[in-house]
Amino acid sequence: MNDAVHAVVTFDDGVPVAVDGETLTVPEAVRELNFRAGVVRSSLGSVALRVARTAIRGGSGEVDITLSEGRVVGIVARSEESLYDFAS
Template sequence: MITIGDIFPAEGEFLAPDEVVVTYDGGVPVAIDGETVSVAEAHRMLSARGEAQRIGRRETRAALERRACRGYAIVRLVLYDGRITVA
């Protein structure tokens, strides 16, 4: 599991784009980067990683919910410099 301290850069360092793989089952996020998580954990993990890239919690939550589908899906999100894109 990734700890919060491992996400944020040291003073003066820049972050590379952060690619997050979200697995959905029945429209519910069930895994982040292959690690099984609860919905609450998925929101917390994506929010923390988004904040490290200057992305607000609202934006990360919306991205997580917007990508949900009715079936099973794997979605790659790239977090970088205040933006979220689908890879």
């Protein structure tokens, strides 16, 4: 993967429920992130969701993630419970 991929993951009570506003199940979200990153049979999507969930402390909110070269390289969380909120 040459270009960075950005996505906003929405969480409801610690469960990813949407990617860029499109309602998805957890397995669909993993597949979507892998597809966007151009990887097949990779754990990148799963890792990205775990990292994003950690940033909001398992609560509800949105996490903007950036994937590049097979890894999570950027994260911005917007939530009442977030560890990081660089958007404000």
